[in-house]
Amino acid sequence: MPDARFFQRAGPFSLAEIAERIGAHLGDAAKGNLIITDVATLEDAEITHLSPFVDPRYYSSYITTAAGAVLTTRNLSEKFPRLGVGLIFSETARLHYASVAWLFYPEAVRGSVVRMRVAVCGNAIVGADCQIEPSAVLGTGVVLGSRCQIGCNTVIGQGVVLGDSCIVGDGASVSHALIGNGVEIFAGARIGTAGFGFAPGPRGPIRIPQLGRVVIGDNVEIGANTTIDRGGLGDTVIGAGTVIDNLVQIGHNARIGLSCVIAAQVGIAGSANLGDGVMIGGQAAIADHIVIGSGARIAACSGVMRDVPPLITVGGAPAVPIRQFHRQTTALGRIAKSHRSDNAPK
Template sequence: MADPRFFRVAGPFTLAQLAELSGASVAEGCDLGASFVDVAPLEQAGQDNVSFLDNRKYVGAFQASKAGLCVIAPEMADKAPEGMALLLSPDPYRAYARIAQAFYPNPAPEPWVAPTAWVDASAAVGEGCRIEPGAVIGAGARIGARCRIGANVVIGQGVVLGDDCTIGANATVSHALVGSRVNIYPGARIGQDGFGFAMGPQGHLKVPQLGRVLIGNNVEIGANTTIDRGAGPDTVIGDGSMIDNLVQIGHNVQLGRGCVIVAQVGISGSTRMGDFVAAGGQAGITGHLKIGAGAKIAAQAGVMRDIAPGETVGGAPAVPMADWLRQSAILGKMARKKS
């Protein structure tokens, strides 16, 4: 259960309400009026808690759980302990996420502008915003309604934030147009110069970076991630994309809708990703590539060529996943023979 010092729980909710919220169906024989007060992991849940099972590795924990209600796939129903109420869904984790959001909604911020914050007279701040101590809002910036601006955040000149955005402490945002419901976590850097130089033995001449960063709606950008502005074309982050901590996105990169970029990925300049591309942790992607929609890039892969839509690659240099697994198996056999 969540620590009440940090999280405020809503509810309780009845089984009927949770079924409606989650889109899951109620197993036969369950009491629709039964009430539940919180969500909890299988191992910690009690009779008035909701839990879930989404991975067969945890069937043992599921069968030993004291949870009063569990969200599971229909084919797991016959493995449930006696007396446990069940919500059945083909996607239990997604159904559980909706339930957890109901118990722990993201409330609107308490409106406040700290005395030590600095808001330029030409900036526009929407209704219901909270601006923490030390924050700076630059000239001509526009902040939408109900935004949270953390301590020591810098919002640069002309930046636009949509409604219901959260900018974490010490983050900086410049040269950017940001959609609504965007979370930028502490320490992130958005819109700084891209790494652009005319290089030569006589010295490296800086190329002015004249583009912007365009961030769509419902985007998350993790702590200490950096997204450089474009050199002329814009750097674009599509709607619904999720970017983990410590990611580097170079100038002119374009991410489609719903991309998932895991920690420590580096994407070099001018690479374009289609919708719903996933890149595993520490993958490196060189510049000027096209990564097709739905492609998957394994952790620590080194991508040096275009990737077709729907293709899954791994290794360095990255190759189709089946080839990488075969190569790894052969190398392992060779190493064992030598030893």
């Protein structure tokens, strides 16, 4: 369960109250008065804890858990019946677990705090109820909305605008950027750095000035040590609701649509254009000027070298429709097996 040294817990709540507050269904009304003090994994839970069971691979942990209550789906509970446990049913159990976790661990309410040793330029504007930690730097013309949190050793460069309720983690840097409301930038991220733009010259590459911005919509999450380059002349754009994992590289002038999901170590080259709801698996690479249609899915470790139509899943390098990729992989396996058999000692 969460460590009280780092997370402040609310509650306790009755099981019936939890079900009502998150909009899920109580399996047995007789269990409604059960008092739940915390959330925990199936393996670590105690009798006053609630645990999620959303994946049949954790069947053995579910059968042996000491949790007093479990959030799951009706289908899983019928497939793996368990007596003596208070059940809450939801067909979107993973989503409802997020609601339970927020119920027990709401975001802390903080007053306005500007720590010692913070460098804030005179014309920077800091909204109400912001928290700025030691050694942070706010440059000329910076605007912070209300309730922003700025971590230690963070640098917010000249002219940057952040909306309300933004969080910028320790050691991050933000420049040349306009950022919406509710954006969270994790530790060590680099937003607005100069893009990789060069022209060949008589004595080697000549850097092209990067004169664009990064424009980030509302409720975007940007993982630790991710880099988003500013545009070369236009803007690099990250659509509202998009989630970006750690160690992702997004090149200059890339445009990411609404509610995309980009896993760790993905590289998106300059001027790539992603539609809404695109999902990209870890370590995939997207070539420059590629267009990926809305709702497309890119398998992990893929190399995308040509446009991808909407609602298509692709995999491999170069990426092809996923069924074709699986057929190719199977065929290669058969060829390799045949080759080994042909060369076996007689």
